[in-house]
Amino acid sequence: MSQPVPQSIRRLPAGGVELVWSDGLESSYPPRLLRDACPCATCRERRAEPPQPQLLQVLAPEEVAPLSITGMKPVGQYAYSIEFSDGHSSGIYTLDYLRELGG
Numbered sequence: 854m855s856q857p858v859p860q861s862i863r864r865l866p867a868g869g870v871e872l873v874w875s876d877g878l879e880s881s882y883p884p885r886l887l888r889d890a891c892p893c894a895t896c897r898e899r900r901a902e903p904p905q906p907q908l909l910q911v912l913a914p915e916e917v918a919p920l921s922i923t924g925m926k927p928v929g930q931y932a933y934s935i936e937f938s939d940g941h942s943s944g945i946y947t948l949d950y951l952r953e954l955g956g
């Protein structure tokens with residue numbers, strides 16, 4: 854049997870996206886989930902680094918400007934490139950990775 858593929862994609866009111874897969878599974882992806890799981894080399898390296906001490910922060914970045922998905926384009930037939938409101942857009946999210954993230 855072949856791997857499930859997205860049959861439809863729609864924008865969610867909170868700025869995320871929902872994919873309906875060919876096997877009927879519906880997966881919702883909040884922007885923060887996708888941004889924190891970005892598969893680009895820079896983000897993977899940053900996640901692997903030990904946490905750095907943080908200065909006292911009055912407002913979290915998402916309180917200043919809520920994160921949203923501003924664009925989503927197919928990359929061939931195997932992935933999507935996602936652009937976020939913080940300007941980040943270098944991650945290529947394979948269908949397998951999106952399926953893993955969406956349950």
